[in-house]
Structure formats: C-alpha cells, structure tokens
Amino acid sequence: MYDTDKRKLLSALSHGAIFFSTAFISVGVPVAIFFVSDDPVVKENAKESINFHLNVWFYGFIITGLVWITFGLLLPLAGLGYLLHWGLTIWALAQVFSNPDTPFRYPLIFRIL
Numbered sequence: 001m002y003d004t005d006k007r008k009l010l011s012a013l014s015h016g017a018i019f020f021s022t023a024f025i026s027v028g029v030p031v032a033i034f035f036v037s038d039d040p041v042v043k044e045n046a047k048e049s050i051n052f053h054l055n056v057w058f059y060g061f062i063i064t065g066l067v068w069i070t071f072g073l074l075l076p077l078a079g080l081g082y083l084l085h086w087g088l089t090i091w092a093l094a095q096v097f098s099n100p101d102t103p104f105r106y107p108l109i110f111r112i113l
Contacts, residue, residue: 002039008100010037011045015092015104018053018085027053044103045096047113052092055109056085 010033017029027050034046063081066074088106095104 002041004100007039007042008097010039010042011096011100011104012093014042014046014049015052015089015096017049018056018089024057041101041103048103048105048111049092051109051111051113052088052106054112055106058110 014030014033017026020026020029030046030049030053034043034050037043037046059081063074063078067078092104092106095102
C-alpha cells in the first residue's frame with residue numbers, strides 16, 4: 001500500500017513542474033521523481049508529465065516559427081497555445097488531487113516514453 005498524501009504531492013509536482021518555467025530545467029523535476037519514486041502511479045504521472053513537456057516544446061517551436069514567418073500575424077496562436085498548455089496542466093493537477101490512485105493522461109499528445 002502506498003501513502004496517498006505522498007502520491008498526491010509527487011504526482012502534483014510532476015505535472016506542476018511546467019509552471020516553474022518554460023525552460024528546459026522544468027522537466028528535471030518529473031525526471032528526478034520518475035527515478036526516485038517506487039510508486040507505480042507516481043512513475044506513470046512523471047512519464048506523462050515528461051511527454052507533455054516534450055509536446056509543449058515541440059508545438060512551441062512550431063508556433064514561434066509561424067509567428068516569425070507571418071511577422072506576428074499569428075501571435076494570437078501563441079496566446080491560445082499558452083492557454084491550452086496551462087489549462088491542461090491545471091486539469092491534470094485537479095485530477096491528481098481528486099483521484100490520486102489513477103495516473104492522469106493528457107489528451108491528444110504524442111507519447112514518446
């Protein structure tokens with residue numbers, strides 16, 4: 001049996017790490033949690049968070065390129081991207097706290113891990 005409070009905390013840290021910064025450093029939190037934790041739900045949440053980080057960066061590069069190519073005409077797309085990435089992260093945190101025994105899965109992302 002695993003400690004529910006510890007599971008909630010580590011899972012929330014994994015998903016919430018993207019709020020620390022959009023730099024590459026923020027992915028270090030779920031990577032560290034993945035290697036340190038022995039809880040299978042926490043490990044799945046950490047993996048999902050790592051995949052989400054990779055997706056956010058990938059789509060961020062695409063959106064940034066499109067904004068530059070169109071001389072800023074697609075700048076609202078960047079705002080939509082931020083709203084989507086923050087909204088999905090808040091949803092993940094809410095799910096982790098309300099149902100700590102089930103790993104959260106982000107919809108419509110590519111899963112590399």
